[in-house]
Structure formats: structure tokens, C-alpha cells
Amino acid sequence: MHDIAQSRLHTLSRPKSIPFCEHYAGAPRYVAKALSHQTIATYPFDVTIDLEDGAPIGQERAHLEEVVAVLSEHPDNGRRVGVRIHSLDSRFCDYELEWLIRHCGSRLSYLTVPKVTCADQVKALVSTIQRLCRSYRLPAPLPVHVLLENRQAIRNIWSIAAVEGLETLDLGLVDLVAEYAGAIPVSAIEYPLQFEHGIICQAKTELATAAHYYGLTPAHSVTLELTREGALRDARLARERFGFTRMYSIHPQQIDGIVQAMSPDPNDVAQACSVLELAEKAQWGPIGWQGKLYDAASYRYYLSILDNARHAGQPIPQQFGHFIQQESI
Structure with a gap:
């Protein structure tokens, strides 16, 4: 993840990913x-x-x-x-x-x-x-x-x-x-x-x-x-x-x-992908999506959704793999 994402998203402290x-x-x-x-x-x-x-x-x-x-x-x-x-x-x-x-x-x-x-x-x-x-x-x-x-x-x-x-x-x-x-x-x-x-x-x-x-x-x-x-x-x-x-x-x-x-609901995974794609284009500033506001706290939440989905064996679109490569984001 590039420097802008690092500065906007800070470090997300969460448990080590282990099976559910x-x-x-x-x-x-x-x-x-x-x-x-x-x-x-x-x-x-x-x-x-x-x-x-x-x-x-x-x-x-x-x-x-x-x-x-x-x-x-x-x-x-x-x-x-x-x-x-x-x-x-x-x-x-x-x-x-x-x-x-x-x-x-x-x-x-x-x-x-x-x-x-x-x-x-x-x-x-x-x-x-x-x-x-x-x-x-x-x-x-x-x-x-x-x-x-x-x-x-x-x-x-x-x-x-x-x-x-x-x-x-x-x-x-x-x-x-x-x-x-x-x-x-x-x-x-x-x-x-x-x-x-x-x-x-x-x-x-x-x-x-x-x-x-x-x-x-x-x-x-x-x-x-x-x-x-x-x-x-x-x-x-x-x-x-x-x-x-x-x-x-x-x-x-x-x-x-x-x-x-x-495991995350597939609909939540799809929403996470949509939100994070827009957020990356906006250089991780606030965005509007489907009439709602999303910011860095929202992005941390959706990153955890993708990480949990990957850990559960659910398919993650290849272009989003770089979002969840790190233990802490």
C-alpha cells in the first residue's frame, strides 16, 4: 500500500488471522x-x-x-x-x-x-x-x-x-x-x-x-x-x-x-471492493457512494472484511490483493 494510504489509515491493531x-x-x-x-x-x-x-x-x-x-x-x-x-x-x-x-x-x-x-x-x-x-x-x-x-x-x-x-x-x-x-x-x-x-x-x-x-x-x-x-x-x-x-x-x-x-457475507465483500476502489482513486480522502459518506474509519472496516474473506477461503478480486497483504494496515 502506498504512502498516502499509510498516512491516512494509520495502524490497525487487530487479532492475528486464525481460522474461525x-x-x-x-x-x-x-x-x-x-x-x-x-x-x-x-x-x-x-x-x-x-x-x-x-x-x-x-x-x-x-x-x-x-x-x-x-x-x-x-x-x-x-x-x-x-x-x-x-x-x-x-x-x-x-x-x-x-x-x-x-x-x-x-x-x-x-x-x-x-x-x-x-x-x-x-x-x-x-x-x-x-x-x-x-x-x-x-x-x-x-x-x-x-x-x-x-x-x-x-x-x-x-x-x-x-x-x-x-x-x-x-x-x-x-x-x-x-x-x-x-x-x-x-x-x-x-x-x-x-x-x-x-x-x-x-x-x-x-x-x-x-x-x-x-x-x-x-x-x-x-x-x-x-x-x-x-x-x-x-x-x-x-x-x-x-x-x-x-x-x-x-x-x-x-x-x-x-x-x-x-465468514463475511458476500454482499459485504462486494461492497468493500466498491468502496475501496473509489477510496484509492480519491487518494484515501472521504468519498460519497450510494448516497452515503465514507472515510478512513470506513476503509479500515472494509479492509478487515476483505482480510476475513481471504482467510475464510472466499475469492477476492486480484486487484484488491494488495490491500490485505500486511498484518497491520
């Missing part, structure tokens, strides 16, 4: 299936191997070794894979961190840690991961995804979000509702109440706001309805009402719906 959907798989056969699906999919999505809920009780170490073997045997498809480890107070946590980084650190894109409570805890975790990555000569430390699913974490969202080394803030709604010991009805973990209940809405608003402020990606909790339609509906509400830009999938049928809901 994070698909969880626990049992080795489901991990293998997810990796195969990821390879042939026409759009990107992350696969997260689940050690916390995916492991049979009493077989946690065997499960770890089995799923790592599946990952090692599967051809590298060039797409992102992460692992959710046990919580920091679990006796398996340190063992899993060392094992994963030593045996398959180069294949991993992130590590997800559940049930965090405060910033000091997260800082210590990030420091441990960075030390292990140096010890095993990884080119860069693995980013950390923190799963916020208790009242302490929600209270400490802003200090947690400020910790260096994080990539996402993830909402764990089912565990959060359970923490209220019946004060919040169980129906609040599903549509429509999870988008209407006051305490839940406040938690979602705080999480998404803090994530965007610190340049992280806010990731929404699961949809228990194992259908494409249910996932699409909930993902769209999560994005439009609360600003979430990523969501968990727990069934292959949900992936496509989540990606579609989180």
Missing part, C-alpha cells in the same frame, strides 16, 4: 478423522486434540501417547493443530507440556489450557512453555489459548488478556454455568437463553471486549445441538451480538455452519 472454527477431537479415531477432514476441506479450520475430556479416567498418559502417535503418523497437511492439556492444578499438566513439546512441538500451532483463574497463573504457564520451546529448539514459542470457565477467570479477564504470549480467550460456558450451583438454569448453556441470560451475556461481552482490546481472538463455547443449522445459528448470534470471531465445534457436522456464520 476450532474442532475438538478426543479419541484417537476421531483425531485421525478430523485431520483427514482438515486436509480435504476447502476452507481452513483448526483441529484441537483434547487431552482433558478426551482421555478415559486412569488412562491419561496412554491416551496422550496414542493421540501423539496419530498426529505423528498423519501427513503434515500444512494446517493448524493444537492440544488442550489438563488444567494447571492437575498432576498431568507438567508431564503433558514436556511430552508434547518434546515429541511433536514442531507440528503444533498452539496449546489450550482450561480452568485458568488469574494473570499470575497464566504468566507462569507462558514462561514454562517458552522455556520448554527453547530447550527443544523450536523456532518460536507456542501461542497459548486460555479457557475461561469459572467466576474467578471472568472477574480477572482484563488482567489475563494483558499477558504476553496469548492468542485467544476462550469461553467455557458449560463449566461456568455449573459454577453457579443452580442459580443459573441449565437451559442457559443452550439456545436461546445463552444469548439472553444477564450473567452469561455480561461474561461474553467482557471476554470479547478484552480480547479485541489486547489483539486476541475471542472464541465462543460449544453448541450442544449437533447439527450444521444449530451451529450456524449460534455462531452467527455469537458474532453479531457479542463480537466473537471464532467458535468451538464438537461434531464434524458443525464445522461448515460455524465457518459460514463467521
